[in-house]
Amino acid sequence: MNRSLISAACCAMLLLASSSLSAQEAPVSGIDVKTLDPAVRPQDDFYGYVNGIWTRNTEIPADKSTWGTYIELRETAQGQLRALIDATLKNPGKAGSETHKIADLYTSFMDQKARDAAGFKPLRADLARVAAARDKQDLPALFAYLQRNGIQTPFSAGVSPDAQDTEQYTLNIGQSGLGLPDRDYYLKDDDAKLKAVRAQYLTHIATLLGMSGDQNAAAHAAQVLDLETRLAQAQWTRVQMRDPVKSYNRVAFDKFSELAPAFDWKAYFAAAGLAPKASSAVVRQPSFLGGFSTAVAEVPLEAWKSYLNWRIIESYASYLDSATVKQRFAFEGTVLRGVPQNEPQWQLALRFTDGAVSDAVGKLYVKMYLPPETKPRVMAMFNNFVASFKDGIDKLDWMGPETKKEAQAKLAALKPNIAYPDKWRDYSALKTRPHDLVANVRAARLWSRQRNIDKLGKPVDREEWSMTPQTVNASYNPLLNAITIPAAILQPPFFNVKAEDAVNYGLLGITFGHEISHAFDDSGSQYDARGRLRNWWTADDRAAFKARAAGLVKQYGAYSPVPxxxxxxxxxxxxxxxxxxxxxxTYRAYQRSLNGKPSPVLDGLTGAQRLYIGFAQKWRAKLRPEAAIAQIKSDPHSPGEFRAKGTVMNQPEFYEAFDIKPGDPMYLPPEQRVIMW
Incomplete structure (x- = not known):
């Protein structure tokens, strides 16, 4: 597959040229008709019909765990960012400027000679800090120090809007501390694949500990795995964590000793700089803290030291010498995700730089790659979706007027963040160096942590974005009742100004529909118009909602991406x-956009057919088996094939568009089809 990167100039020219399409120019369908498989009937396998040729002819690149439309667009965005970085390296600006910091961060990552010469030396001070611990009373200060440096500990501590009062920020304490993707990797002894991963993880821990100079690495690795297994046993499942009501437990600082008496919380809150900024926190998984406390009481200090040493080494392994990077990838990339080859260094450097100063990069990205007319057109599309959703609420036959009124209020208050934020983060306090990668990693982490903690006691900033403009993704934030659609997703193949609207609705529009629907899914629907965790449903309406949701649980639970x-x-x-x-x-919004006019037939396809084909092309993807298993265990998203296939089978209009009849494999009886809204 041709994965050549598009230059900055070419990208800009392509976008600007497409945006200047004459109103008289004949529209194109935008469908990738070359991937439609004439040997497969859409009635038999719609995903295979849409993506069969692509699936047969596409190999997953050696440095990827998955490949598909989303990843292809991310590669395009990576190429755009690389061109942007290259231009910045040639003209970094004055010392201390944002562009100079971008150059420092990228250069330090690419300076492999300096990284190889340093080896584990940049971690010696942190490892010595752990070694100096005299007893378990030193753990709270150690945890606080490591958290400030972005290093995982058994529990996390972060600041976000308070779900009970979304005008104020609150501290959240949640479970953490595992090195494998999910607790099942530690606890499922009846799963041979997961047991094998666990054994390889033990070897991986011992190898990296040994490379750091640990003379008793095998024994210490066993201590780490035993301790992480204890934590896994105490953790909530990912399904349990999806319940926002059970995950909201306000606890005063002086009451934490009742949840976890073996840990000195007063010392921790002081060392972490959280007291006196706050006097209480929301505990996400209270019973986990009990299990954590038991581990503090029963596990020897030396085992805790082994665990913390591992957390330090694992946290920085990607930024050290070549041998360490290679060993980390052998496990994290190959064992966990089945990827045989690491990504090129420039791509890793780019990801690090982008993560450290995302808004600084974002400003340059928007200036270079976003045509000014894109945002207004996309905003008009969004407004069409809101109007269609509003009509849909009124027409629901399972919801009463009282709940409908609340739903309409929430929809009216929904905030769209489109393309880029109105204000950007200030990186003036972040200090960077051109040839010291670990120092830059630590500086970026400290800056980010302090920025988060400094929110305590301040009113919530509702203008803050949770994603960057250069991110190929989208999101809904229930606490702010806001959706975010970044600039990077507003380009081909997801958004094509040359294409007739059907494909734009099927590829980009579904993103609007998906994120708006998140405001009313099983979790999001428990938050009101201001993002407060509040039950605004009547009992009968909530029961009707749950009954429909149970149908989706059953439907998707029958899909098996890996035998x-x-x-x-x-x-x-x-x-x-x-x-x-x-x-x-999306279908309703597209019909609304036609203003009563029939949609044109293009490439022999009706507008409805193009919309559904575009939707299925959006989710085309191939996954390595290891990556698929990790996704099934840890990711709330279904694999792409089933997002495409399962979704269309619930759409009444899909049956009409492709003449799906009883007996066809794509047919679901009407009583089994589920659409919540």
């Missing part, structure tokens, strides 16, 4: 609601 591994219908419920309700909304 023996089934999608968790409860874990993926929110995303599946987003897909199914979102696609229904």
């Amino acid at each position: 023996g591994y089934y999608i968790n219908g409860e874990l993926t419920l929110g995303e599946n609601i987003g897909d199914n309700s979102g696609l229904s909304l």
Whole structure:
């Protein structure tokens, strides 16, 4: 497959040229007709019909765990960012400027000679800090120090809007501390694949500890795995964590000793700089803290030291010498995700730089790659979706007027963040160096942590974005009741100004439909118009909602992307609601955009057919088996094939568009089809 990168100039020219399409120029369908498989009937396998040729002819690149439309667009965005970085390296500006910091960060990552010469030396001070611990009373200060440096500990501590009062920020304490993707990797002894990964993880820990100079690495690695297994046993499942009500437990600082008496919380809150900024926190998984406390009481200090040493080494392994990077990738990339080859260094450097100063990069990205007319057109599309959703609420036959009124209020208050934020983060306090990568990693982490903690005691900033403009993704934030659609997703193949609207609705519009629907999925629907965790439903309406949701849980729970591994219908419920309700909304919004006029037939396809084909092309993807298993265990998103296939089977208009009849494999009886909104 041709994966050549598009230059900055070419990208800009392509976008600007497409945006200047004459109103008289004949529209194009935008469908990638070359991937349609004439040997497959859409009635038999719609995903195979749309993507069969692509699937047969596409190999997953050696440095990727998955490949598909989303990843292709991310590669395009990476190429755009690389051109942007290259231009910045040639003209970094004055010392201390944002562009100079971008150059410092990227250069330090690419300076492999300096990294190889340093080896583990940049971590010696942190490892010595752990070694100096005299007893378990030193753990709270150690945890606080490591958290400030972005290093994982058994629990996380971060600041976000308070779900009970979204005008104020609150501290959240949640479970953490595992090195494998999910607790099942530690606890499922009846799963041979997961047991094998666990054994390889033990070897990996011992290898990296040994490379750091640990003379008793094998024994210390066993201590690490034993301790992480203890933590896994105490952790909530990912399904349990999706319940926002059970995950909201306000606890005063002086009451934490009742949840976890073996840990000195007063010392921790002081060392972490959280007291006196706050006097309480929301505990996400209270019972986990009990299990954590038991581990503090029962596990010897030396085992805790082994665990913390491992957390330090694992946290920085990607930024050290070549041998360490190679060993980390051998496990994290190959064992966990089945990827045989690491990504090129420039791509890793780019990801690090982008993550460290995302808004500084974002400003340059928007200036270089976003045509000014894109945002207004996309905003008009969004407004069409909101109007269609509003009509849909009024027409619901399972919801009463009282709940409908609340739903309409929430929809009216929904905030769209389109393309880029109105204000950017200030990086003036971040200090960078051109040839010291670990120092830059630490500086960026400290800056980010302090920025987060400094929010305590301040009113919530509702203008803050949770994604950057250069991110190929989208999101819904229930606490702010806001969706974010970044600039990078507003380009081909997801958005094509040359194409007739059907494909733009099927590829980009579904993103609007999906994210709007998240405001009303099983979790998002428990938050009101201001993002407060509040029950605004009547009992009968909530019962009707749950009954419909149970149908989606059952449907997706029957899909098996890897033999023996089934999608968790409860874990993926929110995303599946987003897909199914979102696609229904997309169809209605597209029909609304026609203003009563018939859609043209292009490439021999009706508008409805192009919309559904565009939707299925959006989700075309190939995954390595290891990556698919990790996704099934830890990701609330269903794999792409089932997002496409399962979703269309619930859409009444899909049956009409492709003449789906009883007996066809793509047919679901009407009583089994589920669309929540």
